[in-house]
Amino acid sequence: MKTSPSKITIVEVARQAGVALGTVSRVLNNDAHVAPETRERVNAVIQELGYVANRQARGLRNMKTNVVGVLVPDLASSYIGQILHGIDSELALNRLELMLFTTHRAPVKEAAYVASMVQGMVDGLLLVLPRNFEDYMGTLARHNFPFTLIDHQGTGSPCPAVGTTNRQGAYSATEYLLGLGHRRIGFITGSMELGCSQERLDGYHSALRAFGLPDAPELVYEGDFRQTDGYAGASALLDLPEPPGAIFASNDLMAMGAMDAARSRGLRIPEQVSIIGFDDIPQAAMLRPSLSTVQQPLEEMGRAATRMLLGLMKNPQEQAARLELPTRLIVRDSTAAPGG
Amino acid sequence: MKTSPSKITIVEVARQAGVALGTVSRVLNNDAHVAPETRERVNAVIQELGYVANRQARGLRNMKTNVVGVLVPDLASSYIGQILHGIDSELALNRLELMLFTTHRAPVKEAAYVASMVQGMVDGLLLVLPRNFEDYMGTLARHNFPFTLIDHQGTGSPCPAVGTTNRQGAYSATEYLLGLGHRRIGFITGSMELGCSQERLDGYHSALRAFGLPDAPELVYEGDFRQTDGYAGASALLDLPEPPGAIFASNDLMAMGAMDAARSRGLRIPEQVSIIGFDDIPQAAMLRPSLSTVQQPLEEMGRAATRMLLGLMKNPQEQAARLELPTRLIVRDSTAAPGG
DNA sequence: CGAATTTATGGAAACGTTTCCATGATATTA
DNA sequence: TAATATCATGGAAACGTTTCCATAAATTCG
Secondary structure, three states: OOOOHHHOOHHHHHHHHOOOHHHHHHHHOOOOOOOHHHHHHHHHHHHHHOOOOOHHHHHHHHOOOOEEEEEEOOOOOHHHHHHHHHHHHHHHHOOOEEEEEEHHHOOOOHHHHHHHHHOOOOOEEEEEOOOOOHHHHHHHHHOOOOEEEEOOOOOOOOOOEEEEOHHHHHHHHHHHHHHHOOOOEEEEEOOOOOHHHHHHHHHHHHHHHHOOOOOOHHHEEEOOOOHHHHHHHHHHHHOOOOOOOEEEEOOHHHHHHHHHHHHHOOOOOOOOOEEEOOEOOHHHHHOOOOOEEEEOOHHHHHHHHHHHHHHHHHOOOOOOOEEEEOOEEEOOOOOOOOOO | OOOOHHHOOHHHHHHHHOOOHHHHHHHHOOOOOOOHHHHHHHHHHHHHHOOOOOHHHHHHHHOOOOEEEEEEOOOOOHHHHHHHHHHHHHHHHOOOEEEEEEHHHOOOOHHHHHHHHHOOOOOEEEEEOOOOOHHHHHHHHHOOOOEEEEOOOOOOOOOOEEEEOHHHHHHHHHHHHHHHOOOOEEEEOOOOOOHHHHHHHHHHHHHHHHOOOOOOHHHEEOOOOOHHHHHHHHHHHHOOOOOOOEEEEOOHHHHHHHHHHHHHOOOOOOOOOEEEOOEOOHHHHHOOOOOEEEEOOHHHHHHHHHHHHHHHHHOOOOOOOEEEEOOEEEOOOOOOOOOO
């Protein structure tokens, strides 16, 4: 074994195979115009030398990178992790690489940051849960750069995006509680600057209205998706003069906090208070009692968005579409009829 | 605004600034040999055109990519997320990009996969929790390719690696429980094929021995880091004829399962049974009762490993070092003296 | 069997940078 | 002031590919 076999290029392969370097390239790209025996000989040399094409040179020549950029707000939550997983597996199918960017990296000039990746760093961009998308939307549009939004509520102008039926999911969950016989249902919101939080609240309200129930603003607590918000929210709700018999938290983490709050008041779940969440994180099934919730197809969101982006990369003129994946009500042990 | 300003290259900048393209390059790279006024003029044009250097061309010329590859087993757990966060922020400081790879992407020829990234795709590699590292260790070494292992117990040959003091952490936790007066302490292991699990078990055993306690194999339950393992393990331990008064789970997730198991038996925590975990995931502090645990500096691990890799990238001949970051015992409400 | 057509291959240009070398201009020194 | 050192800049080569064009060989067909 040689000590430094790092410098094996296409020309070295050509030399050893006794052909022109153009021919080697043709072999690599499965060009039809290569004699079978030549192809075989070249492939043998490639194998022997362990040659692998330099991506930079290839990218420079082809004007593309075979890399897709993914911009995420953070990495802590498994929520993002699951979406990333879906993206990753779909990219792998298409032999594309994933370059990861986090929003907080460039707090000042996010727009300039995006501009730089647009210029030859990646071939397309997936924006997960973008917060101030308006800042760089212009840059992307101007460069005609392929991108897709994940879990972001459009801001008027139609953008390619993938989301879930937040409103419908919240509606179903509320409807389910109402069907059990609950009439006072508390609601803990997510971060209200996010479209998905607003939609969930809207779904909750719609279901109540559909059942002819009056508005009860005291039953809505504004949270921010953190477990402690769930605890605080449920505490506030349960300490009301006329406390709710069921609590709907806008995500599972807050539902867990709500469970803690109920328990610390000596309330049994679900006999004395029902609790339902949103997301269906892996832990939801493992809690005691296991948590009823609204499942979001996170991984599938990643996959779908990636497929959409790939379509855009092939054909940039393609019509911008907004895809809404269905949520699903998962009934477990944390919900029951009141006084059950 | 032009319709397609995508093609602004260094030569266009040079033309508009009335200089040779070499001069523009010098400006870009802060070469000292440029007259201040020329520099200013060129910068103005760069600004105006919104020029940004093509990474591929730059990489091709410089024989490097300014991209660091990170190979992770999966993305679901927040454990990986925190390490990634540390890596990411340290890379950002050094203006490097992060390319993410997941192990399961290439189930068959992992080694060939690594070989390909070694060839010009990235400048260095961070391997998080690698499972069958031996397969491609050879490739990396042969190419003299810079890499650093994160949370992997060396397999004999000395490799640059960053880990935590698993043994010491487990020792401290056990010692703490012993100090409270506990004498029967149950232990739930992690996945025993991982070095860190073995080290934690070892720390537990050492502490018991240091206190002159006899071996009690029935108090050790083999788990696999999942919450359900914690539930099953704690159930088994608590159903022993002589159940332990404290349970030490090898991670927080299993500790949560153990808490559920204790509660479902009507046991109060910590009065009737103490429970302690490992990791200090964000949720640990929010549980009721809040979970005592051994904190791992995950983010710092990512940072430290990145720094180590950067050193190796600068100077490939650097001595392989193994860095162990200290764990820290976090006492919360889930542990107390027996019968307290 | 010669002309036309297809096919395999060699050679060269191009992608957008960086860096080396050369050159002319300016500053320094004897 | 002449010789020399310093400096800014232009020009060109090189990085490793892909692809176009040309050419030579092989095949088809009248």
